[in-house]
Amino acid sequence: MTAHILDTLGLREAAGAEALAAGTKTFVPVHVGTHDVPVGTVLDALDADPALLPPRTGHLGNWEDIAAGRSGPMDFNTAICGGGWGYPLIYGFTRTEAETEGGDEAYQPGSLIDQGKRHTLPLYTWDGTGFVRRDRGKALFCPLVQAEVDGQLVPLVELHWQRMLALPGRYRFKQWAAPLTANAPLVTDMLTLLLEQAAAQGRNQAFAELISQAVRLDGEVARCDLRPDGTGYRLDGHHYPSARALAETVMLAVRALVEPAEFFARLPELPPVLPVMSLQLTNVLFALLDTHHPDTPAGAPESPFITHLHWGARAMAGCPPRRGGYLSRRSTVRSLRAITDPLVRHFDEASPTAFVLLPAQAFMLCPPSTSPDDTEVLAELFRSVRAAGPEASYDTTLTWLDGNRDRLSDYLRGRFRAGSGVPADGTPRDPAVPVQPEGFRELTFRQACGAVAAFEEVLG
Known part of the structure; x- marks a missing residue:
């Protein structure tokens, strides 16, 4: 049970603990970057509870230089996961980097990067009769892509996963999809209920909160048109006879991340478009499936409510006050509550x-x-x-940078350049470990975020 950590961090009131315990609220986000919680207090609390290990949701792709501490802006992964304060929970519903927008330029899953050198992989997707080589004109959905390695086609997911598992050190990689497939009957039941309720609401946004995109078997993915169709549903022109049939198909793409060979063997018999689970539903399941206790056997949910700790990066958490991240936006919170409300009412396995x-x-x-x-x-x-x-903190750091930024190394300044990811410029860099400067642990997360936001403003 992790509810007590709210007391340790002084966040019980911010979390609305009384409302959660009473069930009057089912989802409350607490962005620690807007609170005066010292960094050291959080790290000490995690050290004191060996069962509690918040996920750091990194992406499928190139972790070799991250593990070696020479990944530039991605070194925060090294500090958290290498330091034992989190573990890499790998999210695989991403797209290969491409000449057009939409690909993952940070982790670059369509390539292999090691020691700063990038090798672009030959990528293949299904064209209805076989696998054909694709150019880099469009970003491709990673679970439906194969790469050519030594003359053989290998699922892109499997290629990166095996490379990650081979890395030394404290990196306890886990697939985001693994707890979903391990609890597939429950997740399918939950999604079936949510789809049925979305149809009853007659609100298009209710579907988008559950299924945000559709992917064709050739790996091209886009926002989708999902609507009721008689007693079933129609997704981009393809009919699904029931909410359960649609929910089961959602799980096919999830299962592709943990059983890629089996997925590709079945590819010719699959529907022409596959629904992709939304990020909103994904975030709810992070908590409900207890991903913050990765080594604890499954059991009853925390009571009277779940306290889920999660390391979010640039998109999810941002850096207040300059960027707050998507999770704490009012529109996102409304969507998350629209998902958790019925789940808490109908499932014993779900709690506020x-x-x-x-x-x-x-x-x-x-x-x-x-x-x-x-x-x-x-x-x-x-x-x-x-x-x-x-x-x-933000204004103080802006002023300080005006007179001191040139005293910092090119490497450190480069961490804050906009759009940067794992370096692939061919520059050789020695392995390293992140060092906490004197006073870092005494900073509050609000102060640290303000400082990072100033660095982004000046150096981005």
């Missing part, structure tokens, strides 16, 4: 949830061990930030 969002980007302030001068310079900044008070 406090979703405690830990901003991973705070660790961008921890330079690599190969840059000791950065450690000293940032310690100076932290002294200024702490002296200025919790609300002044």
